[in-house]
Amino acid sequence: MKKLAKPALFIGLISLGFAQTGCFGEFALTRKAYDWHASIGNKWVRSLLLWIPMGFVYSITAMVDAVILNLIEFWSVRIP
Numbered sequence: 001m002k003k004l005a006k007p008a009l010f011i012g013l014i015s016l017g018f019a020q021t022g023c024f025g026e027f028a029l030t031r032k033a034y035d036w037h038a039s040i041g042n043k044w045v046r047s048l049l050l051w052i053p054m055g056f057v058y059s060i061t062a063m064v065d066a067v068i069l070n071l072i073e074f075w076s077v078r079i080p
Contacts, residue, residue: 025070030061 037054040046 025065025073027062027065027070029065029069030058033057033061 033054037046037049040049
C-alpha cells in the first residue's frame, strides 16, 4: 500500500498542476484585504498590522482565492 501512495500522490499533484494552468483570476478577496490594509493612515500601525495579523490574513485570503474563488470564477465566466 505504501508503494502506491507516493506515486499516486505525485500523479495527483501533477494533474492538479495541469488543471490549474490558465486559471488566474482577479484575487478579489486578497485585493480587498490589501485595500483595507492600505487605507490605514498611520504607517506605524500599518507596519505592525503587517507583521502580526495581516501576514496570516493575506495567506488565508490568497489560499481561498487561489483554490476556491478563482476556480469558481474560471468556470462561471462565459467567453463570448
